[in-house]
């Protein structure tokens with residue numbers, strides 16, 4: 654995918670340490686753990702290149718249909734069979750049909766979405782995140798699995814930066830200093846190890862039920878007669894499911910720690 658001039662950062666493939674494949678359906682599986690996603694990408698890649706340097710997509714598709722079926726999160730979102738690893742070191746993921754892999758020959762015409770859609774799609778993160786937010790998020794994550802989860806979650810990034818900026822009294826975003834990379838990494842890492850994450854059909858703030866999905870809510874008033882958390886957007890983005898108000902307090906403490914760590918890193922830096 655070529656990067657249009659209006660977007661200075663290529664969020665899909667920002668550098669050679671990671672890339673994203675979220676809109677190709679990478680996470681649209683009931684079990685979207687890193688382990689199963691790695692297996693899927695590995696299987697796709699091995700099968701694809703076992704058919705030669707520039708395989709016939711139809712032959713690949715037919716052989717791939719013999720893979721064991723997996724349960725999708727949302728039936729109406731397409732999970733593309735052509736997503737795989739793009740490099741030998743297994744750091745970058747993306748489209749196995751892309752012309753960059755086939756001496757300029759574009760094979761995406763054989764895909765479900767076709768060349769025009771695959772080439773021209775730029776998700777809302779491109780326009781909703783500021784360039785500073787995009788830059789900071791891309792710089793802080795060096796792993797394809799976490800990167801895709803983070804870069805597509807606008808609330809998760811924006812809300813955290815807004816809170817930190819407000820507390821620091823900053824009018825401009827200044828989150829690209831190297832000193833704060835570690836603090837940002839620790840916050841983003843919550844996506845993979847959130848102790849209050851729902852075990853249901855969730856991906857970030859979205860709740861799925863077969864053919865439909867909606868934005869989840871935490872029912873503070875209804876469940877416990879309390880006010881919404883000051884970190885509500887972040888907690889929803891983390892797919893939180895709480896059993897007691899004490900759980901919410903514990904979760905808020907964790908977020909508070911991450912905010913304080915970033916502020917401290919910023920001030921020291």
Ligand code: SF4
Pocket residue numbers: 664665666673674675676677774775776777778804805
């Ligand atoms: S979800 Fe966005 S960043 Fe990720 S591959 Fe798609 S367009 Fe690129």
Ligand code: SF4
Pocket residue numbers: 676677733734735736747748749750751761764765766767771
């Ligand atoms: S063909 Fe399109 S949807 Fe499929 S992996 Fe390539 S870019 Fe993604």
